[in-house]
Amino acid sequence: xxxxxxxxxxxxxxxxxxxxxxxxxxLASGSAVVIFSVSTCCxxxxxxxxxxxxxxxxxVYELDQDPSGQEIERALSHLLGGGSAVPVVFIGGKLxxxxxxxxxxxxxxxxVPLLKEAGALWL
Amino acid sequence: xxxPTTQFAPSSRLGLYEPMHQMSMWEEDTFDGNISxxxxxxxxxxxxxxxxxxxxxxxxxxxxxxxxxxxxxxxxLAQNREAARKSRQRKKVYVQQLETSRLKLAQLExxxxxxxxxxxxxxxxxxxxxxxxxxxxxxxxxxVEYSHWLDQQERKITELKNVLQTPLGDPExxxxxxxxxxxxxxxxxxxxxxxxxxAFYLVSGMWKTPVERxxxxxGGFKPSELINVVxxxxxPLTEEQTANINNLKHLCMQAEDALSQGMxxxxxxLAQSVTLxxxxxxxxxxxxxxxxxxxESLEGFINQGDHLRQQTLKxxxxxxxxxxxxxxxxxFGEYFQRLRALSSLWSARSPGEPA
Numbered sequence: 366x367x368x369x370x371x372x373x374x375x376x377x378x379x380x381x382x383x384x385x386x387x388x389x390x391x392l393a394s395g396s397a398v399v400i401f402s403v404s405t406c407c408x409x410x411x412x413x414x415x416x417x418x419x420x421x422x423x424x425v426y427e428l429d430q431d432p433s434g435q436e437i438e439r440a441l442s443h444l445l446g447g448g449s450a451v452p453v454v455f456i457g458g459k460l461x462x463x464x465x466x467x468x469x470x471x472x473x474x475x476x477v478p479l480l481k482e483a484g485a486l487w488l
Numbered sequence: 489x490x491x492p493t494t495q496f497a498p499s500s501r502l503g504l505y506e507p508m509h510q511m512s513m514w515e516e517d518t519f520d521g522n523i524s525x526x527x528x529x530x531x532x533x534x535x536x537x538x539x540x541x542x543x544x545x546x547x548x549x550x551x552x553x554x555x556x557x558x559x560x561x562x563x564x565l566a567q568n569r570e571a572a573r574k575s576r577q578r579k580k581v582y583v584q585q586l587e588t589s590r591l592k593l594a595q596l597e598x599x600x601x602x603x604x605x606x607x608x609x610x611x612x613x614x615x616x617x618x619x620x621x622x623x624x625x626x627x628x629x630x631x632v633e634y635s636h637w638l639d640q641q642e643r644k645i646t647e648l649k650n651v652l653q654t655p656l657g658d659p660e661x662x663x664x665x666x667x668x669x670x671x672x673x674x675x676x677x678x679x680x681x682x683x684x685x686x687a688f689y690l691v692s693g694m695w696k697t698p699v700e701r702x703x704x705x706x707g708g709f710k711p712s713e714l715i716n717v718v719x720x721x722x723x724p725l726t727e728e729q730t731a732n733i734n735n736l737k738h739l740c741m742q743a744e745d746a747l748s749q750g751m752x753x754x755x756x757x758l759a760q761s762v763t764l765x766x767x768x769x770x771x772x773x774x775x776x777x778x779x780x781x782x783x784e785s786l787e788g789f790i791n792q793g794d795h796l797r798q799q800t801l802k803x804x805x806x807x808x809x810x811x812x813x814x815x816x817x818x819x820f821g822e823y824f825q826r827l828r829a830l831s832s833l834w835s836a837r838s839p840g841e842p843a
């Protein structure tokens with residue numbers, strides 16, 4: 366697992382949701398598997414364990430440890446249409462969704478092909 | 489012993505009807521229904537001694553000694569016979585009452601067992617109410633609805649089982665399979681509402697029977713368990729089906745592991761937030777607020793657990809043929825019925841009896 370800061374100093378902070386969303390997309394495209402998380406959130410822990418259990422090495426952004434974390438959380442919440450902003454998973458730069466969607470995709474057998482396609486999983 | 493006085497009648501000649509009751513009680517003690525002339529004679533002698541109890545000696549027959557004695561003996565014999573008869577009658581009535589009571593008791597015990605099953609829900613609610621001191625209407629509603637759900641479930645499973653005996657076509661059978669599946673969805677929906685009211689109630693399985701609770705995983709059945717239980721009932725399976733089911737089981741177990749670890753983390757975090765001293769816990773102003781926030785995430789886990797159950801059911805149905813899916817649902821439904829029956833047997837066990 367790799368933990369990253371969102372390099373907020375490179376971008377001037379803005380309250381615009383659109384700008385936050387752009388940042389999210391940019392971060393999401395940076396790695397094969399990206400998880401937006403909060404370090405104290407246990408559901409986030411569960412989703413991390415899911416990927417690690419499959420042998421995947423996701424990139425994790427802990428929003429509570431990020432100065433612009435609150436804005437990103439807001440943007441994610443907006444993206445998901447309300448509800449909890451974390452955990453949110455991106456694979457291959459594309460949004461998979463919150464825990465619900467990740468689980469459904471996993472049980473439905475579409476998660477593994479997605480991971481292979483993104484190069485996060487071999488075999 | 490035949491004698492003209494065998495028939496006991498309230499005749500004025502004897503003039504002894506009323507006092508005879510007193511006599512027969514007394515007779516009962518002494519003779520226990522057995523009469524012998526010797527005893528009758530003894531009785532007369534004793535009777536002479538207990539003149540205070542014997543109020544019926546006004547008869548003029550006493551003035552004729554030998555005939556009076558014979559009459560007295562006859563009278564006494566009659567009294568004894570009557571006492572014996574009455575005693576037998578009373579015994580008969582008593583035994584009849586005993587038998588009726590026994591039947592009633594057996595019936596009540598059966599009803600009690602049945603009510604206990606239902607009553608466990610109420611007991612759970614009462615305990616819950618006692619503990620938190622306030623009535624959770626959401627939970628009360630859930631318990632009532634769950635009770636109905638169980639009844640409907642039994643009916644649907646029986647119906648499906650019966651239909652499987654007939655050569656019903658796939659389209660019709662499929663409709664029935666879908667009905668049972670959506671019935672499960674109904675349960676998950678109910679649980680979602682209940683989790684919002686009290687997640688702890690669900691996660692501790694208060695609404696389930698003891699044996700079901702033994703298998704509890706995040707407030708319900710373990711999806712991979714479903715596959716294990718049902719698979720033997722689905723034979724014969726094609727190779728492809730077997731591979732798909734094994735794959736589904738593997739994916740299930742990975743998801744279950746992830747959620748279980750999330751729950752463990754929740755326990756750890758909660759424990760820490762409760763034991764960690766005073767101020768200085770990162771972003772939170774109070775450890776209590778932190779703890780409460782974590783408790784709220786319990787609801788999320790229950791929902792994820794149910795979501796996983798729903799997905800497993802759905803995908804199993806996809807992999808199987810209609811008939812196989814129907815068999816699987818019957819097997820699964822009956823599995824839980826047996827767990828519940830086992831709980832009843834367990835509760836009905838009298839203490840001290842060998843298991």
